[in-house]
Amino acid sequence: MLCAAVATLCVTSVGCEGEAQKRAIEQRIGSSAEGRSLPEHEDYYGSGVADKDHAWVAGTYGTILSITDNATKVELQKSGTHYSLFSVSCADANDCVIGGERGLILRTTDGGKHWEKADGPKGLSENLLSISRGKDPNKIWAVGPEATVIHSVDGGKTWEDQSLHKDEALNGVVFLDDQNGWVQGEFGVIKHTTDGGKTWVESDKVVGLPKYVEDVTDAEAYHRGIPELSEQDLYLFGSAWSNPQNGYIVAAGGYVLETNDGGATWQAKRGGSNSLFAVAVPPGHPPVAAGLLGTVMHEGSGGWSLDESVASRVYTWLRSAAFSPDGSLGIMTGGDGAVLVSHDGGATWNALNKNLITAAGITAAKS
Numbered sequence: 001m002l003c004a005a006v007a008t009l010c011v012t013s014v015g016c017e018g019e020a021q022k023r024a025i026e027q028r029i030g031s032s033a034e035g036r037s038l039p040e041h042e043d044y045y046g047s048g049v050a051d052k053d054h055a056w057v058a059g060t061y062g063t064i065l066s067i068t069d070n071a072t073k074v075e076l077q078k079s080g081t082h083y084s085l086f087s088v089s090c091a092d093a094n095d096c097v098i099g100g101e102r103g104l105i106l107r108t109t110d111g112g113k114h115w116e117k118a119d120g121p122k123g124l125s126e127n128l129l130s131i132s133r134g135k136d137p138n139k140i141w142a143v144g145p146e147a148t149v150i151h152s153v154d155g156g157k158t159w160e161d162q163s164l165h166k167d168e169a170l171n172g173v174v175f176l177d178d179q180n181g182w183v184q185g186e187f188g189v190i191k192h193t194t195d196g197g198k199t200w201v202e203s204d205k206v207v208g209l210p211k212y213v214e215d216v217t218d219a220e221a222y223h224r225g226i227p228e229l230s231e232q233d234l235y236l237f238g239s240a241w242s243n244p245q246n247g248y249i250v251a252a253g254g255y256v257l258e259t260n261d262g263g264a265t266w267q268a269k270r271g272g273s274n275s276l277f278a279v280a281v282p283p284g285h286p287p288v289a290a291g292l293l294g295t296v297m298h299e300g301s302g303g304w305s306l307d308e309s310v311a312s313r314v315y316t317w318l319r320s321a322a323f324s325p326d327g328s329l330g331i332m333t334g335g336d337g338a339v340l341v342s343h344d345g346g347a348t349w350n351a352l353n354k355n356l357i358t359a360a361g362i363t364a365a366k367s
Helices: 002-012 016-029 218-224 354-366
Strands: 044-051 054-059 064-068 073-077 085-090 096-100 105-108 130-133 140-144 148-152 170-175 181-185 190-193 236-241 247-251 255-259 266-270 276-280 288-291 296-300 303-306 318-323 330-334 339-342
Touching: 044 096, 044 330, 054 085, 054 096, 054 330, 073 354, 085 130, 096 130, 096 140, 140 170, 140 181, 148 170, 181 236, 247 276, 247 288, 255 276, 266 303, 288 318, 288 330
Parallel strands: 044 085, 044 318, 130 170, 170 236, 236 276, 276 318
Antiparallel strands: 044 054, 054 064, 064 073, 085 096, 096 105, 130 140, 140 148, 170 181, 181 190, 236 247, 247 255, 255 266, 276 288, 288 296, 296 303, 318 330, 330 339
């Protein structure tokens, strides 16, 4: 079952590798306030792009990188925490909100010169794995394990609890406007709200799944004990929509679910065998997805195809994908300091110069 197989991928959903990475860093430089991030080696889980000159990525050890001037400048900003940071949402060049470990919420209104902890719901302790804004940028939702759903109406300053109180990890959230939103996660969970997250309905009808996880005959599946694949076996991660009718959800095992009827049904397609964690739809360009082992997939007329150029150069997992509203700047992030940049709507990707990232860490250590 995919749900069982995905246990090894918990880095992407609950931050367990973030914990391991943090412990390794603490062994090298200590866990006190004097310890510092090593930005060229951190794992980066989240990215947000306000415009081509303002983007942020966030990851382990409270690391926040500001990427500016069309991705030619990098600054390590002071987050005030050593917790891992998983998700990023930017409204403009000044306004950014980040969700992190154990319910941590960070917020800036001055482009990251100062980051402050926001007031989350009382007792919130789950990791915040995904953030989405409505049409009104002051309305924000974040999700995580245990069907955690929290909501802000003041740009992330304060939050209310809209959790579903179920044993379901919610790995992704997208709102198309201030009322219509989608969440997805483990056990093939796909839910839709039309009232801003007050109530949710199941929208998880999936067609086109193969009979088994592997390409085997019935006889081989019987002898090897391979169970039949069902919707509940899917482990779903990121999602993106090109319009209210056409959306995409990526999953463990390389599956991509596509809808062209507003989520009434989802067609399962295979984008290779490597698990996919993030998907984005840059304006005016085809969707792009990212996942294990430097996997970047592009959708074309013949289905989903692997970006061989990235796969031959990037050997770590890729966890996030985000674009500026005009599609002119794209950012992907992943393990061991991986930050990829696109200037052509996701058609090609190149690594952000590691020297820029290293220099940002050195500069911050001296300040």
